[in-house]
Every structure is written in C-alpha cells, then in structure tokens.
Amino acid sequence: MSETSETGVLRTGVQVDGESASYLTVEQDGPAVLLLHGTYWSRVWLPVMDRLAEAGLRPIAVDLPGLGRSGGELTLKTATVPAIADWVTRFASALKISGPIAVAGHDIGGAVAQHLLVHDVLEVSRLALVNSVTYDSWPAPHVARFRSPGDAAGATADDVLDARRRAVTAALAGAATEQLITDYLEPWTDARVRRSWMALAGAADSRYTLDLAPALRRSTTPKLLIWGEEDAFEKVEYAERFASEIPNTALVRIPDAGHIPTENAPGEIARALVDFFTA
Template sequence: MEHPVDRRQIEVDGTELSYLTSGHARDRPLLLLHGTFWSRVWQPVLPALGRIRRCIALDLPGFGRSAGELDPGRASVPALARTVLDAADALGVEDFDLAGHDIGGGIAQHLAATGDRVHRMVLMNSVAFDSWPVPAVERFRDPEVRAATTVEDLLEAREASTRRSTLRRLGDDELADYLSPWREPTRVRSWTAMAAAADPRWTLDIVPALQRKALPTRLVWGREDEFQRIGFARRYVEEIPGADLVEVAGKHIPTEDSPREVADAIIGHLDG
C-alpha cells in the first residue's frame, strides 16, 4: 500500500525549513535532496518509497517552501551539505540512506565521501565529475547578471528549463506548481546564488574518496536528459566501485516520466 505524503517544517539554525515526508517513523530514514529545482521533483515517487523508508525530501533554504535565503558562500556544495546534516540532527536522524537529484546529487556525493552517516546512496540525473555547471547556470557567476535578474526573468528561464526536463508535457497546473516558489525576490536570489556557487571541483576532488569507500550506489537516469548526459552516469559506474546504473525513459526529471520505474529502481537498491 502506498503512503500519503505530508509537508512539514523543522527549525534549523533559526530558519524554518520545509520538507515532504512519507512512511513510518520507525523505518530507516531516506533523505532526498534537490538541486536547481526543489522537493517537488521527488513527489511522484514518495508514496511508493514510503512503503520501505521514512522519506524526508528537504527544501534547502530559500528554495521550495523553506524560509531563508542563500548567498553564494552558503550555496556551495560543502555549505549545503552542512545544512543537510544540521537538518538531520534537528530531525533526530543519526544515519540514513540518501538520494540526490541534479546539484543535490553533488551534495549527496560530498556527504558520502566525507562522513560515515550514509548507508546507501541513489543519484538521479545528478551532477558528476565535470558535468556541470551547464551554460545557463554558469552565467550567474557574474554578479552583474545576478543583480539584474528579476522575478520575471527567472520565471521565464525556469519555465523553459522545466519544459525541457520531461518527455511528457506537464499540465498547466503541474507546471504552475513547479514554478510557484520563484515568485519572490528572496527565492530568485537564492536560486542565482546556487547557480553562482556551482563548481565542478566539488565533484572532481572527492572522486578518490568515493573510490575508496565504494558505497553501495545506484544511479537512476532518464536516458534522454539534455542537462546531465547519461554518459556521465556510465562513467561513474565505470570509475566508482559499488555503483550500478538503471536507465529509464525520461529526461532530467524522470520521476515525472517514469515514476514506477524510478521508484522500483530505488526500492530495489535500498532493499538490496
């Protein structure tokens, strides 16, 4: 039986962070991280994942339904990894399984490489090696570009990216839901800060540590992704012991294109 999905809040360092949750409190926690989108990317698979895990799909500060605001210094992969651990501590979660999408996958790799709290990892259409930042993100390294970006500018750009992230055409209500966070200037600044902090050294420098740890890792990938090409997923499996790859029909957000296949791939790995 699939489990309902609820939205809750937790205070972390004085900031109200929001998260989607599904499953039983007695089950092993599964933290799910987003990148340039928000926790909405995990929503289609949370009811199924809630059958086996206590799912916690966190919204980072200034993203999704969370309060707060990021600047480039607090939006780096190591800084965001620290925020995730602080959120886990606030939730009473000591060790956990971990899933990451997009830049959230970079955060997941950092947590896996630098600590001992992660049991199993899932990377879904994640950044890896030097696959990032893509040009549309990299341009926000320029502070003048960030300062000139308005709510309307970002909404237009996020709409275009979201439409390119799925094979199926999202309905009007679905698209509006995906875009809903970026209607406030603080959230625009948080998104551009994450873009400004995007740096491939965070995923390149930890490769030796990931190779030594050989953490059980499953890559689940929409094979037609235009942003994070599947070649990087195949390279990860070749170079990092303990990793395997499940390819599914879809693009950058395969939970929208192949939710059952994505959920089955994750469950098979976590129950493995």
C-alpha cells in the same frame, strides 16, 4: 504548519539555524531515506514518495534553505556544496536522525550527497543519484548564465522566471503540461527564493564533484545511478563513466525521460529505489 496530500505525503517543517526547514515525508516508522534536490525543489521527489513509504521506508524530501517552501535565504557563501552539506547534517540532527542513513540526490543535490558520503559528514549507508551532477558536467548553460555578478544583479524577476520556465519544460520532457510547469515554478514567484536560486547558481562549481572522484573510486558504499536518457543537461554519458569508474555502482537507464525522470517513470524509479534501499 503541516498539510497532507491525498497520497499520504505530509509537508511539515522543523527549525534549523533559526529558520523553518520545510520537508515532505510520510510519518511512519521505518528506515529514513533522505532525498535532496538541486536547482529545483522537493517537488521532484513527490511522485515516488508514496511508493517508498509503501515499502516500509520513511522518505524525507527537504527543501534547501531559501528554496521551495523553506525559510531563510542562500548567499554565495552558504550556497556552496560543502556549506549545504553541513546544513543537511544540521537538518538531520534536528529530526533526530542518527546512525547510517540512505541518501538520494538529484541535480546539485547529488553533489551534496556525494560530499556527505566522501567527507563522512553524515553516515551514508547507501547512495542513489538521479540525473545528478558529476565530474565536470555542470553548471548547465541555463544556470551558468546567472553566475556572473553583473548578470545576476541585472536579472529581473521576469528573466529568472522565463529561464526557469524553459528549464523546467525541458527537464520534464514528455511529462510537461502547463499545470505541472506552473506547479514547479510556483516557489520562484517569491523574490527571496529567486535570490537564493541565483546564489545557488553563482556558487555552482564543478570542482566540488571533480575533487570527490579519487575518494569515490576508493569507496565501498553501494551506489545506484538512475538516469533519464534524454537529459540534455546531465548527459547519460556521465552516468556511464561514473558507473565504470566508481566501484559498487549500478546504472538504471530510463528511456524517453529527461532531467526530472521521476515525473516520466515514477513507478519504475520507485521500484529501483526500493530494491536498492531495502537490499
């Protein structure tokens, strides 16, 4: 089923591994830009998608399996960064996306994007990271608390929803309103999505980004970091380190923005992405 917003952003789906993979896009010709979320869902990219489309790009913000509006359910095995990266390549294949593609990742989606680049799983032409996990910056405490099998098994629906509400409220920073918080939380009212999210939390491991660092230092692919400076989860110091150590990397800092800066400064972030992806 497809639905179109007033901005022209369309939610539609495609079959991957026998399940529906839901994604936001603007249906038009133009270079594809693959937008990956992490512990949230494709909603994090919605504020910038229309502006990317206006620049002639074809933005595609997919919901990972079992999360957001996608079908299926993640397990500890399928929720690892390498496993999700492999799924993303199957998603791209289902959309018949071939050739070099620009990729942007937020949160753990940034780890997946880095993995795609380093392991050449998908031919990545340009890499943008928005308040992404890097090095040993993750998992954040509010995610790590669900890594223990005992804690995960004992977590009630109210426990998960309360934890997600507090995390979303902090991540939205000054953009947080009750309506926006409710909008972000809606997928977690589904027990299947809560189980998938806890699998993602359980599989969260900083070795997946630490192991990529040597190859990233050798990479010549253009990279852009966009960072909300008030992020209490993925601190801007990690972005500064990445920019100083990884070649061909530029850093755009977003003052007074939190972990989901697309909600705080969509115009500024969209301009930075457009300039980068159309260079």
